[in-house]
Amino acid sequence: MAQPVIIGSERSEAGLPTGIEVLRRGGSALDAVEAAMRCCEDNPADHYVGTGGLPNARGEVELDASVMIGSSRRFGAVGAMRGYPNPISVARAVLERLPQHCLLVGEGAELFAEENGFTKGELLTDEARRIWREQLQAAAATEGEVAGRSVEGENTSAVPGDRRYREAALDLVRRLAPHEGPWGTINIMALDASGELCVGVSTSGYPFKYPGRVGDSAVPGAGNWCDLRAGGAACTGRGELSMRGGTARSVVDLLALGTDPAEACRLGLREAAGLPDEFRAELRALALTPDGRHGGASGQPGSVYAVMTLDSTAPEFHPRVVL
Ligand code: ASP
DSSP states (O other), X not given: OOOOEEEESTTGGGTHHHHHHHHHTTOOHHHHHHHHHHHHXXXXXXXXXXXXXXXXXXXXXXXXXXXXXXTTOOEEEEEEEOSOSOHHHHHHHHHHHOTTOSEEEHHHHHHHHHHTTOOOOOOOOHHHHHHHHHHHHHHHHHHSSBTTBOSOOSSGGGSTTHHHHHHTHHHHHHHSOOOSSSOOOEEEEEEOTTSOEXXXXXXXXXXXXXXXXXXXXXXXXXXXXXXXXXXXXXXXXXXXHHHHHTHHHHHHHHHHTTOOHHHHHHHHHHHHHTSOOOSOXXXXXXXXXXXXXXXXXXXXXXXXXXXXXXXXXXXXXEEOEEO
């Protein structure tokens, strides 16, 4: 039996030490992934997940998350959920407490979170609001004005001119640039002592996205896939490409054929990156097999992923192969 291991995409190192402790105590892969991801979601300095995540075009933080278990391929997810700081835990609750469904979005996800006793929280931090406003101002500076109104407002549903603003939202989404810096969804996957695999994904999604947009992180086969017969895979980056490519599922299909994890990620990404797309094209993938092998690929050089085993004292960073 392979030794327990936990791996994650850039910035998962905020949570992996907590996840590996769960595995050290003999906890499940699902418990380890959830515990690790919650640390990342609670880190306000991370602008791509949970509290502190960058908002949609209207200044509202909408979160997507999913978990998938390898032996049963049970899947739980939430999309475009507002007001709950730990979407990974709500996704887990969908998996465990709502077996008739896999994915809840928007108000339904929020209702489910409330009914299941999750605590609400303010997700839009001052720093994330500042970055969003700067983006609006930069967009206004290039075109004079955003949709015929000032960009001073925050939640635009409350201000006059909101209708014109919404009419122009698609144009705004096109013009707002993704935030600079180490960006992206967080993928975390774990293999536990019993040999179970679990993949978790959490995100605030494409920065300044159209309200209601759900990305690959909540979609099985796109941003998350886990099958104990072959392995688990997850994606970060432009979710529209991994949704159109079915990328996480493609990577696992390649693992099933015996492809090495890094190469499986590279081939899966290459297929998705070849699709016609005029927007931000960065995409990264990560994979873990039931015998503990792992690898990652990225469209850009310099990208890494983090690994912890039972012997680790700190996360170790491994390079991803470049597309
Ligand atoms: N994959 C995420 C999404 O499309 C965004 C990201 O990883 O940057 O929602």
